[in-house]
Amino acid sequence: MILYPAIDLKDGQAVRLLRGDMEKSTVFNDSPADQARAFVDAGCQWLHLVDLNGAFAGQPVNGAAVEAILAACPGVPAQLGGGIRDMATIEAWLDKGLQRVILGTVAVENPALVRAAAKAFPGQVAVGIDARKGRVATKGWAEETDVMADDLARSFEDAGVAAIIYTDIDRDGAMGGPNVAATEALARAVSIPVIASGGVSSLDDLIALRDTGVISGAISGRALYDGALDLRTALDALA
Template sequence: MEIIPAVDLRGGRVVRLIQGDPSRETRYSQDPAAVAREWERRGAPRLHLVDLDGALLGSPANQQALREILRVIRIPAQVGGGLRSLEAVRAALDLGAAVAIVGTAAIRDAGFLEAACAAFPGRVALGLDARAGMLLTSGWVEVTVIRATDLARRVSDFPLAAIIYTDIQRDGMLEGPDLPGLAAMAAVTRVPLIASGGIGSERDIHALKALAPPVGGAIIGKALYDGRLTLEAALHAAAGTSC
């Protein structure tokens, strides 16, 4: 299981939000590239880069910061936030992203997701952000009537790089991941699953590893930035070794 540090961008800075609420923001750095390099230096196998402004506005808004990060790191990165057209997906990949994450546009239009997968097979991930199992869009502000498991089932045969499942109620709360929700997701799709939201301890990582079928990765943000969990400890927990 991969441990994937999150680098969330807002106004060119590295920040974290609690439960996706822009009014509950903590700023960590004005140098996103330095943050990304540090995670790479400490052993991260991959980074999760999110343009929060792009997610809220509907189009990419932190291109300069993303460009600089992707220029200086050597590990792969998955990039999301405001990618709502094939042109935006292509631009993210051309910028250097290994994988482009789509969410809102794919939830609203299944044809868009199918077209993106056909154009970039294996390089598109589907981001599913849910509260009580129901999907939200547009930077977590619009509630839909679509269940995350229903959409995951429908795209099971798409050539996706991954499905990234975030429980919004747990995001930034450090209270553990949504294990029942993740198990339900894993049971209905053959697409590799990445867990996000609430992961705050080695115990949480062990719990994710114990799921059957297992998840392929865990995105961790606040726990790493606040020092509650070190990247080294998280990597060892995922590998089943001791520090």
């Protein structure tokens, strides 16, 4: 199982939100590129990036910070979500060196785009499914839908997407542990690799996710910044 350290970008800084609330953000590093280098120095295999402002704006906002991270860490693949809602933006980001784009809002509003992108860029398009009590939320988690997470995941079963990033919004940034049961159920419902996000805050959480045998990755943010989870120790344990 791959551990993805998260760098959430707001106003050019590396922050963490509590349950997706932009008004409840904590700045952890003024230099996202320096933060990325620290994660890479600890041995991470991937970086998980989120343009928080972009998720609300519907277009890239923290592009300069993302490009600085890519320049600082050329040997480590990175995936990015937030504000990626058209083919031109997808293509532009992949051209700039991102390994993978994460499509969230458009997966609900324009699934045809997801399918077209996955076909055009094999292995480089993931779907972000963010849910509260099983229902998908979009536009930076600001709008809740009647779409169920497992139904949305199944709808892309034949689309060729590289991964599904499943976030339980009520767990995100709350340091209360991930929703292992829901994530495992989703992973068993589809053949697409599923990456867990939201609430991953201890080595025990990572082991519990790994030991399901069906979850391919986990994203952790606040626990790494707060020191509750040591990245190097976690990577060694998963290895």
